[in-house]
Amino acid sequence: MTNNKIYFNIEQYRDKTLNKYINAERTNKYAGSKLKKMGTLYAKRIVEQAMVDGIMFDWPCKLKFDWYLPDGRIDPDNWDFTKKFIFDGMQKAKVRGIVFLGNDSVKNIRGYDHDFYIDKENPRLEIYEMEVKQ
Numbered sequence: 033m034t035n036n037k038i039y040f041n042i043e044q045y046r047d048k049t050l051n052k053y054i055n056a057e058r059t060n061k062y063a064g065s066k067l068k069k070m071g072t073l074y075a076k077r078i079v080e081q082a083m084v085d086g087i088m089f090d091w092p093c094k095l096k097f098d099w100y101l102p103d104g105r106i107d108p109d110n111w112d113f114t115k116k117f118i119f120d121g122m123q124k125a126k127v128r129g130i131v132f133l134g135n136d137s138v139k140n141i142r143g144y145d146h147d148f149y150i151d152k153e154n155p156r157l158e159i160y161e162m163e164v165k166q
Contacts, residue, residue, distance in 0.1 A: 036089070038082045040118070040157040042099065042111070044074045049106055050113035071114060075121020083127040089161050091133065095144040098158040100151035108148045115144070118159070 046052075048071045057064035089095075099111055119141070122133040133140060145162065 036087055037158045037160040038079060038087060040075070040078055040159070042101065042155050042157045045071060045111070045114040045117070045157075046106070048114055048117060049110035051110050053113065068117060068120075071117030072120040072124065075118045076124040077121075079122050079125035079132050080127055083125060083130070083132055088132070091140040092142050093140075094142045094162040096158075096160050096162045097144060097146045098160075099146060099148045100154060100156050100158070101148060102150075102152055102155035104150060108146065111148070112146055 048067045053064055053067055056067050097112075097115065099108070101111065119133070119136040123131070123136060125132040
């Protein structure tokens, strides 16, 4: 296990899960766009702070998403959707002229695994590189 993790407060994404996003898109033509912008901006800020703290991933790589949910009310596939905003935020994150992730194509993202747990006391998302055997 690595200490090179980025930690997200998943409560910031509770209103941006897949079902909420679909509902927003159906409700108002600007609502979905607003959710995407907010989700991307939050990820950008978290990743920029991680960069300041010395965290960088060695691209290309495979990523691990460990989801510690506050409860089981929202299905894992709905939470998983928020990785779209996270990858977009990683691409926008820039510190001292260094971009965290150049692009989120297969050139850099070799895959990702998700595991889900319940942690009522400390809900969070942890993202880190997985060691890939070549």
